[in-house]
Every structure is written in structure tokens, then in C-alpha cells.
Amino acid sequence: MPPIRLRFAPSPTGYLHVGGARTALFNWLLARKTGGVFVLRIEDTDKERSTDAHTQVILDGLSWLGITWDEGPYFQGQYGDRHRADAERLLAEGKAYRCFCTREELEAQRKQTVQGGVDAFRYDRRCHKLSKEEVADRVARGLTSVIRFLMPHEEIAWDDAVHGRISFQGHDLDDLVILRSDGSPIYNLAVVSDDIAMRITHVIRGDDHISNTPKQIALYRALGHPVPVFAHVPMILGSDGKKLSKRHGATAVGDYQDRGMLPLAMRNFLALMGWSPGGDREIMPEQEMIELFSLEGIQKKPAVFDPAKLEWMNGQYLSALPAAELEAPVRRELGRMGVEPGSRDLAPLIDSVKTRSRTILDIAAQVAVRLDPARSTLDPKATQLIAKMGDDFVRNLRLAATALDQVSESDWRPETILAALKASAESNQVKLGDAMQPIRVALTGSTVSEPVNELLAVVGRQVALQRLSTFSPGG
RNA sequence: GGCCCCAUCGUCUAACGGUUAGGACACCACUCUUUCAAGGUGGUAACACGGGUUCGAUUCCCGUUGGGGCUACCA
Numbered sequence: 001m002p003p004i005r006l007r008f009a010p011s012p013t014g015y016l017h018v019g020g021a022r023t024a025l026f027n028w029l030l031a032r033k034t035g036g037v038f039v040l041r042i043e044d045t046d047k048e049r050s051t052d053a054h055t056q057v058i059l060d061g062l063s064w065l066g067i068t069w070d071e072g073p074y075f076q077g078q079y080g081d082r083h084r085a086d087a088e089r090l091l092a093e094g095k096a097y098r099c100f101c102t103r104e105e106l107e108a109q110r111k112q113t114v115q116g117g118v119d120a121f122r123y124d125r126r127c128h129k130l131s132k133e134e135v136a137d138r139v140a141r142g143l144t145s146v147i148r149f150l151m152p153h154e155e156i157a158w159d160d161a162v163h164g165r166i167s168f169q170g171h172d173l174d175d176l177v178i179l180r181s182d183g184s185p186i187y188n189l190a191v192v193s194d195d196i197a198m199r200i201t202h203v204i205r206g207d208d209h210i211s212n213t214p215k216q217i218a219l220y221r222a223l224g225h226p227v228p229v230f231a232h233v234p235m236i237l238g239s240d241g242k243k244l245s246k247r248h249g250a251t252a253v254g255d256y257q258d259r260g261m262l263p264l265a266m267r268n269f270l271a272l273m274g275w276s277p278g279g280d281r282e283i284m285p286e287q288e289m290i291e292l293f294s295l296e297g298i299q300k301k302p303a304v305f306d307p308a309k310l311e312w313m314n315g316q317y318l319s320a321l322p323a324a325e326l327e328a329p330v331r332r333e334l335g336r337m338g339v340e341p342g343s344r345d346l347a348p349l350i351d352s353v354k355t356r357s358r359t360i361l362d363i364a365a366q367v368a369v370r371l372d373p374a375r376s377t378l379d380p381k382a383t384q385l386i387a388k389m390g391d392d393f394v395r396n397l398r399l400a401a402t403a404l405d406q407v408s409e410s411d412w413r414p415e416t417i418l419a420a421l422k423a424s425a426e427s428n429q430v431k432l433g434d435a436m437q438p439i440r441v442a443l444t445g446s447t448v449s450e451p452v453n454e455l456l457a458v459v460g461r462q463v464a465l466q467r468l469s470t471f472s473p474g475g
Numbered sequence: 476g477g478c479c480c481c482a483u484c485g486u487c488u489a490a491c492g493g494u495u496a497g498g499a500c501a502c503c504a505c506u507c508u509u510u511c512a513a514g515g516u517g518g519u520a521a522c523a524c525g526g527g528u529u530c531g532a533u534u535c536c537c538g539u540u541g542g543g544g545c546u547a548c549c550a
Contacts, residue, residue: 011550046549103548110547113476120477120546146548163480172478173546180548187550211479211545232480234543239486241542269487272499276488280498299488302543306486309500319513356512421509436509448511 004036004201008062008069009076009191011043012054015252016061018305019206019236019244022270026233027204028067029271029293039198040072045190047077061253065267066286071198076190079197083185086193086223087147087178095222096178098135098145099127122174123148147179149189149219156214161202161231161295168214176215188212192219195228204231204295207302231295234274234302244305260333260359261310265317269310273303283316315358323350326363333364341371352450352458369444370459373467376445385437385447386473394472397438399428401468404456412461418453442471 008024010016031038042058044050059073090096101109106123113121128150130138139145151174157167178189185193191212195203210232220227238248250256256266268283276299277284277292284292318326327346334341346367353366369376378386386393403424407416425435436452443464449455456464 009550013550043550049549099548106548118476122477122546166479168479177548182548184548186548191550206544207480208544209550212550214479234481237543243543272487274487279489282487282499301481303488304486306500309487312500315513355514418509425509432509434509440510446511450511452509 004031004034005039005199006031006036006202006204007039007041007195007198007200009041009043009194009205010058011046011049012051012058013046013049014054015254016058017244017251018253018256018270018273020058021061021065021067021253022236022273023204023206023233024062024067025065025267025270026231026275026293026298027202028069029290030202030204030295031070032290033293036202037070038068039074039200040069041074041076041194041198042072043187043190044075044077045185045187047184050077057252057254061257064257064263065253065270066263067267074194074198076194079190079194080184082197083190083193084179084183087185087189090149090178090222091147093222094150096147096149097128098130098139099123099148099175099177100130100138100143100145101127120172122172125150125175128175144181146177146181148175149178149215149222151175151215151218152221156217158213158217158227158230160210161204161229162234162298163210163232163300166210166213170214170218173214173218178219188215189219192216192223196220196223196225200228202229202231204233207232207235231298234299236273237302237304239304239306241304248305249307256310260329260361260364261314262317262321262329262360265314266310268317269313273305274299283313311358318357318359318363319355323347323354326350326354326360329360330364330367333360334368337364337368339364339368339371339375341367344371349458352454356448356450366444366449370455373443373445373459373463373471376443378441378445378473379447381447382441382445385441389434389438392434393438393441396430396435397442397468397471399424399430400435400439401465404461404468405465407461409461412457414451414453414457417456421453439468442467 006027008027010020028038030036040062042055044055055073062069087096091098109124110121113119127148151170153171155167156170157165160166176186176188178186180186213230213232217227236244238244244251250259253266257263268289271289272282275293275297277297281292324347327350330346330350331341349367349370350363353363353370357363357366400421403420404417407420421435422432425432437447439452440449440455441447443449443455443459
């Protein structure tokens with residue numbers, strides 16, 4: 001059997017949506033699993049809304065997720081001649097016809113149908129009834145026309161790889177326009193023409209295309225070409241059960257990149273939107289995901305996007321990665337924050353904050369504060385603690401500073417620091433917690449951090465002592 | 476309105492006629508502990524409804540209800 005051929009065909013009219021990315025991912029997974037070919041095709045036939053910038057964002061998004069394509073990107077706009085030729089052929093074979101109705105006329109017809117209220121609007125084929133001579137005459141007079149497909153009134157059904165058999169009746173479908181009056185192709189024609197030309201064998205795309213499928217199948221039949229396998233994957237919805245959109249917050253892949261998600265975590269999470277490997281498998285390395293993937297495992301019902309679970313999964317990937325591998329993205333983020341760590345080795349800092357972080361942003365923010373405690377700001381709980389402790393806060397801070405001053409630079413390690421703090425607390429009759437928390441607050445502005453002795457070690461002796469001996473809640 | 480798709484915890488899902496309906500996120504306890512996470516342990520929580528088919532339905536069929544998609548010279 002020749003390798004199967006799949007494609008992802010986004011239109012560059014917006015950013016790469018998580019739904020689109022998920023569709024691309026499924027195509028990619030099946031291609032990799034079967035040794036098939038994954039084609040990328042940019043559907044830029046809508047000149048009004050398509051931009052090169054959007055194309056670039058889509059390419060970048062896919063690359064970021066590690067979704068690689070084998071052919072393309074092809075640009076649909078370059079195949080206008082073929083699209084036109086296909087339309088002309090259907091016209092010549094009597095499978096399509098010229099329609100001279102203006103937009104205004106169509107709008108009036110549509111309005112009437114809607115007022116009738118019993119059925120959907122379908123073009124009444126009045127131009128199909130025109131005689132050959134009449135058509136020739138109108139063309140000769142320079143009247144503009146579109147080419148409409150003559151929808152056969154027969155059953156159009158297919159065995160969808162995720163839904164099973166889906167059936168439409170041709171008479172419920174409209175005679176769709178396939179070529180605009182300016183000679184440019186309409187989506188459904190361009191897709192079929194391209195999928196045929198690119199020898200696509202499997203079309204994996206969103207559920208929202210189910211109603212396009214019978215139109216496209218009719219076109220395949222008219223063009224005399226066997227239809228590919230269709231797999232319509234469920235949509236991704238927002239928390240309110242509605243189609244995911246801007247009002248749900250971040251919907252573009254780039255948004256999640258900006259929020260400090262790891263690409264592999266994002267990809268893993270996306271794979272689980274509408275697909276399950278069966279059993280309890282969730283966090284999977286690439287190889288396993290590819291091996292386990294199958295169209296049978298795809299869900300029929302839409303999935304609600306849950307950012308909380310994404311963050312959890314990101315945290316899992318974060319803690320599994322060695323600090324060294326996190327250093328590059330953390331440095332990038334620090335750069336965005338205007339922090340310049342120089343040549344300093346960030347690995348120890350990353351290690352000490354990793355388990356309390358769910359995103360690269362979390363890590364970077366905490367690393368920045370450890371690099372320079374002056375960067376910290378007091379959170380509400382810290383403020384509360386300061387108020388509650390009163391004068392003891394600064395007193396205990398200075399006591400700790402004095403004790404820690406006795407620990408030399410070469411002894412500045414978590415164990416010795418802890419010993420010094422314990423000894424100091426005991427001899428000064430201060431509870432350990434009351435000794436520790438002020439240090440944590442002074443160094444991070446927060447009541448939450450890694451163990452205080454580790455925090456001190458990571459911040460460094462000089463910076464820490466300076467801060468502890470000068471910090472005052474007032475300013 | 477018409478056509479089409481869908482329906483298991485709040486969310487992601489497992490189950491492919493017989494299970495105390497399993498796991499994960501979130502949530503709540505407990506544990507660990509110098510705080511918080513992480514980790515560990517435990518808990519709350521679901522088969523939309525009504526008819527069939529069957530010895531037996533979450534599972535198969537039909538209907539109802541509820542959601543969603545499409546209904547352009549957009550893609």
C-alpha cells in the first residue's frame with residue numbers, strides 16, 4: 001500500500017487557533033504513525049482577509065509545537081488556473097451552469113424564502129433554465145456571471161472515520177457557486193481541486209466541515225475522482241460550551257507560548273482534546289503518542305478547553321525537565337522582563353523554584369527576585385504577617401543577619417545556614433517559624449518559597465546579608 | 476425555520492451487554508514540614524429523560540429534551 005497522504009489546510013486570516021493546532025496535530029500523528037506524508041497548504045483564496053503575517057504565525061506555531069510537515073507550504077492562491085479549469089470542465093460537461101443573478105436579486109430571493117419559513121433557501125435554478133442561445137447572448141453582451149454547480153438530487157453519504165455513516169440528500173443542498181464572477185474559485189471547489197491534485201487520501205478536519213463534505217463529495221464525483229477518507233474531529237469549546245473565541249481569553253497557540261507553556265506539554269494536552277489512547281495514559285513521550293494514536297480513539301463529542309489542566313500538565317513537564325534545559329527559555333523570559341543575569345549559572349535558582357512553578361513565567365519571576373530581592377513586592381499575606389509581628393519582624397530579621405554573618409562565604413550552604421539559624425533562634429528564644437518567615441518575606445516579598453535555608457543559599461551570602469540587615473517594611 | 480452532528484463526575488476521559496461505573500484536572504480533608512508547593516493517603520462527584528430489543532442495558536434501536544455546526548460570489 002502506498003503511503004497515505006494527509007494535509008492541514010489553514011486559512012491565514014487569523015492566528016493559529018488551539019483548535020487548528022489540534023487538527024494539525026492529529027494529521028501529523030497519523031502521518032508519523034503510518035509513515036504517511038503530511039502536507040501543509042495555506043488556503044489564501046480570501047484575498048481580503050489573508051495576510052503573510054498570519055501565514056508566518058501559523059508556520060511558527062506549528063514549528064513551536066514540533067509539528068513538522070513533509071510537503072509545502074503550498075499556497076492555494078497559486079492554483080487559480082487549475083481551479084478555473086476544473087470549473088470550466090464541469091461547465092462544459094453540463095455539471096455546472098452559468099448564473100447571471102446579481103447579489104441583489106439573490107438577496108431578494110433569500111429574503112422571501114426566509115419569510116416563508118418552512119425551508120432553507122436554495123437557489124431556484126432559474127439560470128439553469130436559460131437556453132444555450134440566451135446564455136451565449138448574455139455572455140456576448142458582457143453580463144457578468146458566476147459558475148454554479150448543479151447539485152445532483154441523490155443521496156450523498158460516506159463512512160466517516162470518527163462518526164460512522166453520515167448521509168445527506170442532494171436536494172437539501174444548494175447549487176453552490178464554485179467560481180466567482182471575477183474568475184476566482186470558491187472554497188469548496190478549491191479544496192476538492194487541490195486535494196485531488198495533491199493526491200490526499202485522508203482528510204482530518206474539524207466537525208464544522210461536516211456540512212461541507214457532501215458538497216465536496218458531489219464535486220469529487222462530478223470530477224470523476226474517488227473520495228478520500230474523511231475524519232471529522234470534534235470542536236474545542238470554551239468553558240461555557242460555546243465555540244472557543246477571544247472572549248474565553250487565550251485561544252491562539254502563541255498566547256500559550258507567551259504564558260510560559262512548554263511546547264511539548266501544550267502538544268500533549270492538545271492531543272488529549274478529543275482523543276484518548278484508552279486506559280489511563282495521559283503524559284506521553286512523542287514516540288508513545290505516535291504509536292498509540294488512531295482515528296478510532298477520537299471522541300465524537302466536543303471537548304471543553306480547561307486551562308487549569310493544561311497548567312497542571314505543564315507543571316508536570318517542568319518538573320521532569322532538568323534545570324539546564326529550562327535555562328534558555330527562562331533567560332528569554334528574563335530578557336523580556338528587563339533582567340540581565342549575565343553569565344551567572346541559573347540552574348540552581350531554577351531548581352529551587354521549579355516545583356512551585358507551573359509555567360516558565362512563574363520560574364522567571366521567582367528567579368528574578370532571587371537575583372535581586374529589591375525587585376520583590378510585598379504580597380497581601382506578607383503585609384499581614386508584618387503587621388502581626390510588629391517590632392518583632394525587624395528584630396528577628398536583624399538577629400538572623402547577625403547570626404548568618406558568622407557563616408563564612410565558603411560555608412554558605414543550606415545545612416550550615418540552617419544550623420546557624422536554629423542556634424540563633426534557640427539562644428534568642430525565638431520560635432523557628434518566627435525567625436524564618438521574616439527572612440522569607442524580606443528576600444521574596446512573599447510568605448511562600450523554598451525552604452528558607454535553601455533560599456538563602458541560592459540568593460548568595462552578600463546579597464542576602466545586605467538585604468536582611470537593611471530591609472524595613474516601611475520602605 | 477431547514478439540514479446535519481452530539482450526549483458518562485464541574486472539566487478531560489475509560490468502559491466496546493454482565494464492573495462496588497475506573498483514571499486525571501479542579502475541589503475538600505489528612506500526612507509530610509521552618510512557609511508554600513511537590514509527593515503520599517483518603518473523600519465529595521457522572522451513565523440527560525422516556526420507550527423498546529435482551530435473561531441482562533451506560534453500552535444496541537426509536538423518540539423527547541438539551542447542546543453544537545452549517546445554511547454567502549467567507550474559509
